[in-house]
Amino acid sequence: MTTDKIASLKRLLDPKKIAIIGASNAKEKVGGIVFRRLLASRRRLFAVNPNEIAIEGHKVYSNIALLPDKIDLAVITIGAAAAVKAVKACIQKKIPNYILVAGGFGEVGSQGRELEEKLKTLAQQHKINILGPNSLGIFLPNENIDTIFVEHGDQALDRKGKVACIVQSGSVGVEALGYAANTGYGMRAFVGLGNKCDLDEIDFLHYFAQDEKTNCLGFYLENIEKGRQFLEIAKQTTKEKPVVVLKAGRTHTAASAVTSHTGKLAGSDKVISGALKQFGIQRVYDDEAFCDATKVLSMLGDAPGDRVAVLTAAGGYGVMCTDFVEKKKTRAGLRMAKLSRQAKTIIKEATFPFTACDNPVDITASATDDMFSQSLDALIQDDGVDIIICIAFFAPPGITENLIDIIAKKIQKTPKPIIVFTKYGPFTDTCIKDFFYAGVVAYPSIRRAVRAARFLVERKQIKHRLLREEAQS
Amino acid sequence: MKSDLQQWLTAIGGNRNPDEFEAKQLSKFYGINIPRGRRFAPGDVLNLDGLQFPCAIKVCSSKIVHKTEVKGVMLNNDRQSVKDNFKIMQQRFPDESLLVENQQIFDGPEFIIGIVKDPAFGHAVMIGAGGVLAEILNDTAFRLVPCSDSEALDMIEELNISPVFDNFRGFTLDKQQLAQTISRVSRLAHDMGDALGQLDINPIVFSGRQWVALDIKILFEG
Numbered sequence: 001m002t003t004d005k006i007a008s009l010k011r012l013l014d015p016k017k018i019a020i021i022g023a024s025n026a027k028e029k030v031g032g033i034v035f036r037r038l039l040a041s042r043r044r045l046f047a048v049n050p051n052e053i054a055i056e057g058h059k060v061y062s063n064i065a066l067l068p069d070k071i072d073l074a075v076i077t078i079g080a081a082a083a084v085k086a087v088k089a090c091i092q093k094k095i096p097n098y099i100l101v102a103g104g105f106g107e108v109g110s111q112g113r114e115l116e117e118k119l120k121t122l123a124q125q126h127k128i129n130i131l132g133p134n135s136l137g138i139f140l141p142n143e144n145i146d147t148i149f150v151e152h153g154d155q156a157l158d159r160k161g162k163v164a165c166i167v168q169s170g171s172v173g174v175e176a177l178g179y180a181a182n183t184g185y186g187m188r189a190f191v192g193l194g195n196k197c198d199l200d201e202i203d204f205l206h207y208f209a210q211d212e213k214t215n216c217l218g219f220y221l222e223n224i225e226k227g228r229q230f231l232e233i234a235k236q237t238t239k240e241k242p243v244v245v246l247k248a249g250r251t252h253t254a255a256s257a258v259t260s261h262t263g264k265l266a267g268s269d270k271v272i273s274g275a276l277k278q279f280g281i282q283r284v285y286d287d288e289a290f291c292d293a294t295k296v297l298s299m300l301g302d303a304p305g306d307r308v309a310v311l312t313a314a315g316g317y318g319v320m321c322t323d324f325v326e327k328k329k330t331r332a333g334l335r336m337a338k339l340s341r342q343a344k345t346i347i348k349e350a351t352f353p354f355t356a357c358d359n360p361v362d363i364t365a366s367a368t369d370d371m372f373s374q375s376l377d378a379l380i381q382d383d384g385v386d387i388i389i390c391i392a393f394f395a396p397p398g399i400t401e402n403l404i405d406i407i408a409k410k411i412q413k414t415p416k417p418i419i420v421f422t423k424y425g426p427f428t429d430t431c432i433k434d435f436f437y438a439g440v441v442a443y444p445s446i447r448r449a450v451r452a453a454r455f456l457v458e459r460k461q462i463k464h465r466l467l468r469e470e471a472q473s
Numbered sequence: 474m475k476s477d478l479q480q481w482l483t484a485i486g487g488n489r490n491p492d493e494f495e496a497k498q499l500s501k502f503y504g505i506n507i508p509r510g511r512r513f514a515p516g517d518v519l520n521l522d523g524l525q526f527p528c529a530i531k532v533c534s535s536k537i538v539h540k541t542e543v544k545g546v547m548l549n550n551d552r553q554s555v556k557d558n559f560k561i562m563q564q565r566f567p568d569e570s571l572l573v574e575n576q577q578i579f580d581g582p583e584f585i586i587g588i589v590k591d592p593a594f595g596h597a598v599m600i601g602a603g604g605v606l607a608e609i610l611n612d613t614a615f616r617l618v619p620c621s622d623s624e625a626l627d628m629i630e631e632l633n634i635s636p637v638f639d640n641f642r643g644f645t646l647d648k649q650q651l652a653q654t655i656s657r658v659s660r661l662a663h664d665m666g667d668a669l670g671q672l673d674i675n676p677i678v679f680s681g682r683q684w685v686a687l688d689i690k691i692l693f694e695g
Contacts, residue, residue: 227593231617261585261673265613271589271597274615278624329633469623 001206009199009207012097012129013189014143015072016043019095021064021086022078023047025055030101031077033149034137038075041144046071064089073097075137075147080104080115083133087119091126099147100132106195107134116197123198131199136170136192139177142213148190152177158436161186163294164208166201167220168193172248176220176287182429183444184436185291186298188214202230209237216298218244218290231279238280239466242297242459245281246290247272280462282455289451292443296452299441300417302463303456305386307337309379310360312391313367313399317421317446318360321389324450332458334387334450336360343382350374368398373406380414387453392422392442394431401434408438417456421449477502478664487693490535494572496689503661505654505674506685510574515567519559525575526551530562533572538690548576577685581644582637583676586655586686588618588662590670590694598659600625600651602634604676610634618659625652625659646679654684670694 018038022031023045035055038045045058046067052060061067064086074090076083076098083102090098106116116133123130131138137147141159152174163186167173173192180187188211191204201219208214217237224230224247234243276283282297284290308325312318325334336359344357351371356362361379363371372390379388392403411418420442422431428444435442443449481499485491491499494512501507509524512533521528532545540546544565547558555573562571583604590596598620601613614628629635629648638648654677662669673690 224593227591228595228617231594261587261607261675265585265587265599265601265608265611270599270613271591271594271615271617274597274628275591275594275617277627278616278620465623465627469621 001203001210005203006207006210008096008127008129009203011072012099012131013138013140013191013207014145015097017046017068017071017073018043019046019048019064019067019071019074019090021048021074021076021083021090023049023052023055023060024077025052029077030149034075034077034101034147037146037148041146043145064093067093067095069094071095073099075099075101077101077149080112080133084115084118084122087122087130091122091128096128098128098130098132099135099137100130100194100197101135101137101147101149102132103134105133105197116195119197129199129203130197131191132194133197134170135194136167136173138192139187139190141187148174148177148192150174152181157181157185157187161298162188162213162215163218163298164189164191164204164211164214164216165218165220165294166191166193166204166208168196168201168222169220169248170194172220172246172287176291179287180291180295183432183442185295200225202226202233205230205233205237205243209233209241214241216242216244216294218246218294220246220248220287220290222247222249227275231275231281234281235279235466238462239470242294242462243281244284244290244293244297245276246284246287247276280466282458282462288448292448292452293455296417296419296441296455297459299439300411300419300456301415302460303387303417303453304415304460306332306334306457307384307386308334308389308450308453309337309339309382309385309387310389310391311363311372311375311379312360312393313363313365313372313396314391314393314423315362315364317391317393317423318362321391321421321446321450322360324446325389325453331451331454332461334453334457337382337385339379340382340384343378343385346378347375350378365396366398367396369400369402369406372399372403373410376407376410376418380410380416380418386416387456388416388418389449389453390418390420391446392420392435394422404434404438404440407435408440411440417453419443419449419452421446474502474660475664478661482668490693491691492533492535492570493531493689494533494570495535496691497686499691500658500661500674500686500689503657505657505661505689506683507689508574508577508685508687510572513571513573515563515569517571519556519573521555521573524573526555527576528555529572529574529576530555530558531572531574532562532566532569534566534569537569550576577678577680577687579678579680579685581646581679582634583678584651585673585675586658586677587674588658588669588672589615596659596662596669598625598655598662600628600632600655602632604678607675616659619663620656620659622649622652622656625655628652628655644679647682647684651677651679651684654686668693 023035024031585601603610614631
């Protein structure tokens with residue numbers, strides 16, 4: 001990607017002057033919502049609507065032609081046919097970037113397809129970027145830019161977040177956002193691709209690969225037209241930053257009639273799985289896994305190996321956790337670590353002579369914060385342990401909320417990944433959010449905590465393989 | 474390899490799929506082992522020079538995709554039965570060529586290696602367990618072409634059947650060599666490019682310390 005293109009996308013994602021075509025006083029209209037959202041961004045806004053005079057005390061332009069020069073971005077919130085006309089008028093004003101919210105294009109039939117073709121042609125003929133149509137918009141908490149017209153939990157999306165989420169479908173994107181926001185999630189950017197008449201996943205893969213504020217990229221995609229190109233660039237990216245893909249919608253293999261055995265065995269989903277693996281991309285299958293994976297990959301460093309130690313004050317969860325760790329034929333394999341004699345001695349001294357130290361380490365319901373802390377130290381110092389899963393169970397009387405800070409402080413001091421499972425309940429989301437704000441990755445189920453460990457090990461294996469390949473070639 | 478491919482394509486001409494013999498000749502250029510064999514045109518006299526027993530007689534035609542279903546394969550022919558069976562096959566398929574091959578004795582399970590073409594990603598190579606049972610077992614792994622030896626090794630290790638390479642029941646199957654074969658098939662597909670529609674090597678077996686492709690089918694894109 002040229003530096004020009006990078007600069008022009010930066011202008012799209014961090015605009016100084018924004019025109020909102022179709023801005024409205026009506027709070028329920030898309031143009032009303034987007035305008036009010038952008039008011040919070042403290043950018044210079046220019047509302048355009050022939051039927052309004054002022055919105056929230058801001059002047060409204062009756063016509064695009066009357067807009068001042070040097071506008072960076074036009075957010076177009078009006079219907080399909082009118083939106084195409086508006087883009088044409090904005091091009092006259094030399095506006096370089098567009099977000100088209102409206103649906104009613106290629107996804108609805110021949111008339112819509114015609115309109116979309118017109119947009120495509122405009123994008124090809126002029127030096128402009130069009131995001132959409134049918135785009136959910138963009139949301140960059142750090143830049144305080146939000147054009148998303150549906151409710152999402154922005155409060156809980158950390159402002160120092162490092163995950164770039166690029167999503168093709170609006171609804172899945174919003175679900176994932178809400179899901180992430182409920183429990184805390186470090187969002188760098190959210191981009192709704194929509195129908196991809198111009199900008200597509202490859203543009204944003206390029207952009208966020210070079211973006212210093214991004215350390216992990218997640219894509220929700222239904223179709224990847226330039227499949228090979230996407231893979232090649234992703235492979236370059238994944239040497240530095242993890243790339244996670246949620247690919248939905250299974251297409252069928254080859255146009256030609258399938259007569260071979262291989263063809264019957266393929267189904268294009270298996271080809272996609274193989275291809276993503278080959279190019280170092282981590283595949284997930286639903287929005288939960290998408291958020292879980294990007295969260296852990298963005299917040300924790302690589303696992304040095306696959307040996308897991310489990311620390312618990314709740315015996316049952318320790319046993320269950322062991323079962324999940326030892327489960328075969330899922331993603332990257334994990335093993336229960338064999339603890340050193342030294343670690344066991346320290347733990348027994350810090351806790352009780354009867355503490356079960358054969359991993360899972362069960363310090364029992366008589367445990368205290370301090371015992372948990374010292375046991376965790378012993379596991380961090382044990383060279384035979386690569387990843388630690390802490391079962392933060394707050395029912396024992398000696399375990400308090402201070403445990404959150406205790407774990408957080410240790411995470412800051414060790415490169416060894418520490419993942420927390422905290423139990424279910426009406427307070428779970430708040431608890432996970434508290435962990436998140438302290439810098440700790442926590443999940444509300446053992447299965448998800450163990451899966452997060454697998455994402456880290458998988459990531460390490462990918463990096464290892466790509467670097468080995470590079471050395472060989 | 475690429476110049477061999479060019480010559481081979483010219484010899485086939487563009488208007489029909491290769492038969493099994495032709496597909497095997499091409500594979501040989503890419504270092505894929507095939508059984509020693511000879512093709513006989515309709516009406517040719519059987520000549521067994523250089524062949525061993527038991528041998529297989531197969532109908533060899535680009536028009537017949539599934540040979541077994543039309544009784545197009547006769548196995549376990551010895552010195553006594555081969556001439557009669559060859560005649561039976563000539564009568565059964567008077568207009569088709571016949572292929573007579575050394576029949577391989579092999580260890581361990583059969584595998585399938587294949588190529589498909591994905592609309593978004595292009596050609597992909599597959600390894601699968603089971604040979605003729607492949608579709609029932611559904612134990613497969615895919616990578617895009619071309620695929621390196623080490624990527625092919627990852628594919629093999631992805632299969633449920635992969636523990637069979639760890640000295641299972643005394644089998645000494647060469648995993649590295651199978652990976653190399655997968656990589657070579659992927660190279661062939663890569664070189665053929667858009668012309669290639671589908672390819673099946675089914676089965677491929679471990680015979681005499683090497684992987685041998687017993688049957689190969691190549692279909693042009695069409």
